[in-house]
Amino acid sequence: MKKTLNKFKNLLFLAFRKPFDTSTREGRSQERYRRMALTAITSVIAKVLGASIPLITVKLSYNYLGPELYGLWVAIISFFSLFNFADLGLGNGLRTMLGNAYGKNDIKKSKEMIASTFYMLIGVTLLFNIIFLSIFKFIKWGEVMNANTKEAIILASGVVLAVVLPKLLSIPLSIVTRTQLALQEGYKSNIWSSMAAIISLVLIYVTIKADAGKLAMVWGASSAIAIVSFANLIYYFRKERKVLSPTFKYFNKKMAFSLLKTGLLFLILSIFTTLSLALDNFIVARTSSLEESGTYAILFKLASLISIACVMISTPMWAASSEAFAKGEINWVKKNTRRISIISIGISIFAIAFLLLFSDFILKAWINSNFSYSKVLLIGMGFMQLLLSFISPYFMVLNAANIIRYQVIIFFIYFAISLPLKFILSNIYGIETIPWVGAIFYLVIIIPSVLIKVKKLYLNSKIINI
Numbered sequence: 001m002k003k004t005l006n007k008f009k010n011l012l013f014l015a016f017r018k019p020f021d022t023s024t025r026e027g028r029s030q031e032r033y034r035r036m037a038l039t040a041i042t043s044v045i046a047k048v049l050g051a052s053i054p055l056i057t058v059k060l061s062y063n064y065l066g067p068e069l070y071g072l073w074v075a076i077i078s079f080f081s082l083f084n085f086a087d088l089g090l091g092n093g094l095r096t097m098l099g100n101a102y103g104k105n106d107i108k109k110s111k112e113m114i115a116s117t118f119y120m121l122i123g124v125t126l127l128f129n130i131i132f133l134s135i136f137k138f139i140k141w142g143e144v145m146n147a148n149t150k151e152a153i154i155l156a157s158g159v160v161l162a163v164v165l166p167k168l169l170s171i172p173l174s175i176v177t178r179t180q181l182a183l184q185e186g187y188k189s190n191i192w193s194s195m196a197a198i199i200s201l202v203l204i205y206v207t208i209k210a211d212a213g214k215l216a217m218v219w220g221a222s223s224a225i226a227i228v229s230f231a232n233l234i235y236y237f238r239k240e241r242k243v244l245s246p247t248f249k250y251f252n253k254k255m256a257f258s259l260l261k262t263g264l265l266f267l268i269l270s271i272f273t274t275l276s277l278a279l280d281n282f283i284v285a286r287t288s289s290l291e292e293s294g295t296y297a298i299l300f301k302l303a304s305l306i307s308i309a310c311v312m313i314s315t316p317m318w319a320a321s322s323e324a325f326a327k328g329e330i331n332w333v334k335k336n337t338r339r340i341s342i343i344s345i346g347i348s349i350f351a352i353a354f355l356l357l358f359s360d361f362i363l364k365a366w367i368n369s370n371f372s373y374s375k376v377l378l379i380g381m382g383f384m385q386l387l388l389s390f391i392s393p394y395f396m397v398l399n400a401a402n403i404i405r406y407q408v409i410i411f412f413i414y415f416a417i418s419l420p421l422k423f424i425l426s427n428i429y430g431i432e433t434i435p436w437v438g439a440i441f442y443l444v445i446i447i448p449s450v451l452i453k454v455k456k457l458y459l460n461s462k463i464i465n466i
Helices: 002-016 026-063 067-085 090-103 108-138 151-174 175-182 186-209 214-240 253-277 280-287 290-326 330-366 375-399 405-429 433-460
Strands: none
Touching: 002 108, 002 433, 026 067, 026 214, 026 290, 067 280, 067 290, 090 108, 090 253, 090 290, 090 330, 090 375, 108 151, 108 175, 151 175, 151 214, 151 253, 151 405, 175 186, 175 214, 175 290, 186 214, 214 375, 214 405, 253 405, 280 290, 280 405, 280 433, 290 330, 290 375, 330 375, 375 405, 375 433
């Protein structure tokens, strides 16, 4: 216990001490550790808030909306998770390329990257808004989402608007988060993310207390992230990084094309990963019922807490590895990727054991005493989260090295096999098969493919010049 406390104290000291001198190899290494530690600590705070607040809001929203309307809401969120790649992959392309430019201290190139990405994202948002609003009224959303009750059928289109429009608005605003992550300032994004979680809770609570209506509650929950992202963008580029502010004069057509080329690979990758991993609630809604979809979503929210270490620790490795690659410090990447993966596994195993032991108590206290669920389903979700925790740091290495096409290929194979089987086996054997299908094929296809590619990368020591 004393040893653990000492490690925590050292982590706090490292995170909040003054920046290291980055003119030396040792100084750069220590500064990466410092930024990663600071990001990890703030990520803990953000994730605790991001996880605990939904525990409160789920109970409030589930009881206020009712089982079917809540199921409709989460099914629509799952269905429109496809908008996660609506930025054409430009945000992830920026993270990789800007991290490399930052590692080379190229300010002019960094300005061009940020400005070019931002104005392309504005164009993408306008285009998607025009397309969506043009076809919106012609679609019977109640039928698409398999709504059964009269209330769910009537409110379906309104819920779609409440979910989609804030998502579209957030596309260009995400430039600030991508920039912070690329410059190893993820801790700033975490602070703003914590604020978004709190604002979401306040808006949900106020709309329910005021009985402003079920649609108003959904609008409040959906709009929080857009509101906070806008505030973050204004503050960051006006106060903290004014030199990198995305002014139009730095828009560069050649740079825009290069970003788009990299971004489109990320887009294709995002499509396959989203279709493979993020459509489970929609599959449940189609093969079972909206009520089961709501139950599945609640279990998934709980199980996803297992991979909190993956999100908390792995994300800073993308920018840190990109900078290390730019300086030729590959041994640093190799050592720390393995270390973070081992730490993530340890934390995840502990979290799975805790979840399985106390899931009954947690769910009955969290939702209501009559809440029923499948333990097999929860174990399958936990196993999948364990695999994600283990392999995520290695994905950060591939992203930092701009090895995206390879990831596209392996996820296409995974998607082509797992998604149809989820539909088929769910229809035959029930929704318990869905996470198990995903986890088994992830273990067989994705994990060995990534490990082999990363090993070759280390051996060859050849990083693509971005």
